[in-house]
Amino acid sequence: MAHSFGESYRVGSTSGIHAITVFCSWDYKVTQKRASRLQQDNIRTRLKELLAEWQLRQSPRSVCGRLRQAAALGLAWLLCLGTALGCAVAVHVFSEFLIQSPEAAGQEAALLVLPLVVGLLNLGAPYLCRVLAALEPHDSPVLEVYVAICRIISEKKLKRRRKPEFDIARNVLELIYGQTLTWLGVLFSPLLPAVQIIKLLLVFYVKKTSLLANCQAPRQPWLASHMSTVFLTLLCFPAFLGAAVFLCYAVWQVKPSSTCGPFRTLDSMYEASRVWVRYLEAAGPRVSWLPWVHRYLVENTFFVFLVSALLLAVIYLNIQVVRGQRRVICLLKEQISNEGEDKIFLINKLHSIYERKEREERSRVGTTEETAAPPALLTEERGD
Numbered sequence: 337m338a339h340s341f342g343e344s345y346r347v348g349s350t351s352g353i354h355a356i357t358v359f360c361s362w363d364y365k366v367t368q369k370r371a372s373r374l375q376q377d378n379i380r381t382r383l384k385e386l387l388a389e390w391q392l393r394q395s396p397r398s399v400c401g402r403l404r405q406a407a408a409l410g411l412a413w414l415l416c417l418g419t420a421l422g423c424a425v426a427v428h429v430f431s432e433f434l435i436q437s438p439e440a441a442g443q444e445a446a447l448l449v450l451p452l453v454v455g456l457l458n459l460g461a462p463y464l465c466r467v468l469a470a471l472e473p474h475d476s477p478v479l480e481v482y483v484a485i486c487r488i489i490s491e492k493k494l495k496r497r498r499k500p501e502f503d504i505a506r507n508v509l510e511l512i513y514g515q516t517l518t519w520l521g522v523l524f525s526p527l528l529p530a531v532q533i534i535k536l537l538l539v540f541y542v543k544k545t546s547l548l549a550n551c552q553a554p555r556q557p558w559l560a561s562h563m564s565t566v567f568l569t570l571l572c573f574p575a576f577l578g579a580a581v582f583l584c585y586a587v588w589q590v591k592p593s594s595t596c597g598p599f600r601t602l603d604s605m606y607e608a609s610r611v612w613v614r615y616l617e618a619a620g621p622r623v624s625w626l627p628w629v630h631r632y633l634v635e636n637t638f639f640v641f642l643v644s645a646l647l648l649a650v651i652y653l654n655i656q657v658v659r660g661q662r663r664v665i666c667l668l669k670e671q672i673s674n675e676g677e678d679k680i681f682l683i684n685k686l687h688s689i690y691e692r693k694e695r696e697e698r699s700r701v702g703t704t705e706e707t708a709a710p711p712a713l714l715t716e717e718r719g720d
Contacts, residue, residue, distance in 0.1 A: 357379065357382055357383060357386060358383075361379045361382070362375065362379070363375060412468045415464075415468050416465055416468055419461055419464055419465065420461070423457045423461055426453075426457070427450070427453065427454055427457065430449075430450060430453055431450055434449065434450055500550070500551055500552070501551060501552060501553075502547050502551040508567055511567070511571075512567070512570055512571050512575055514532060514535070514536070515532070515571060515575060516575040516576075516578070516579055518532040519575065519579035519580075519583075520579050520582060520583070523583050523586070523587070586605070587604070587605045587606050588604060588605075588606050589604065590604065590605075591603055591604060592604070592605060609630065609634070613626070613627045613630050613631075
């Protein structure tokens with residue numbers, strides 16, 4: 337994940353990428369007709385993305401347009417936040433009313449009223465937010481993904497008569513959400529990653545078929561390298577680190593259930609490792625090295641600090657490598673620019689030499705004609 341993030345972050349610069357895409361993108365080793373057609377489609381899509389980004393930079397919004405966009409975004413955000421807060425307050429007030437009501441406490445059917453209200457709110461609130469999403473004209477697809485993350489609500493365009501567009505932001509969020517749930521549940525259900533892999537394979541082919549049959553190309557091209565960077569950033573930092581912190585807290589601090597589960601007789605899930613070590617110590621000398629490993633490598637804080645220091649050193653080394661590669665890229669670009677200027681100078685020099693030779697040839701031809709004209713005139717006079 338770190339390697340892919342570094343690659344996508346390094347190639348994110350679009351300085352001079354148009355010429356590179358036009359002149360250096362074709363792979364001449366491709367000989368099959370289908371493969372060449374796919375390569376043509378990839379280059380065409382890449383050029384569309386680059387041209388769309390270039391047009392966006394060349395025609396910035398005016399002050400009035402920016403103010404109008406800020407007002408629309410502020411209104412949409414206030415309405416979305418107001419809707420979420422209103423739903424939360426409504427559920428809280430209604431639940432307090434049911435708890436304090438003596439008539440509702442004795443009826444089993446009244447217990448289903450609160451889940452019904454919550455279900456209706458969950459069903460209606462997303463449609464309201466999708467209507468408000470039409471008021472958010474974002475110029476950058478990356479910004480749209482961040483906005484969709486900030487709202488724990490998916491973005492979707494209003495349904496129209498024409499074919500719908502494939503919502504890349506919502507599908508990216510679904511991937512991140514599914515992977516986060518897998519990381520959170522792997523401790524409690526070890527087979528959950530296998531279920532996630534099967535689910536991703538099925539969903540991929542279903543969405544691919546739906547995309548080719550029912551959707552149209554998006555009006556706003558998406559830059560693949562930027563989207564890879566955003567996806568890896570959101571997947572690594574908020575999702576993975578958040579799941580890791582939650583699982584560590586659950587293992588060390590949360591008391592397991594006292595009625596079910598393999599840890600029901602323990603104060604924490606971490607106590608299971610100590611119980612296991614005691615069983616190993618009583619099992620015999622054949623497995624005596626396992627308690628030593630647990631005592632000096634797992635419970636010893638020095639080893640944790642050492643691993644953390646090595647991890648930080650590796651991260652620092654990767655950062656320095658990326659910076660060095662950027663510096664080399666800048667030097668290579670400067671060298672290419674200097675070589676281009678040298679070639680222009682040589683071409684101008686050759687052009688001036690060629691023009692001087694042409695002038696000399698013309699002057700020499702003119703002098704030859706002037707010296708050859710008098711004998712001809714004399715011959716004509718003698719003939720007369």
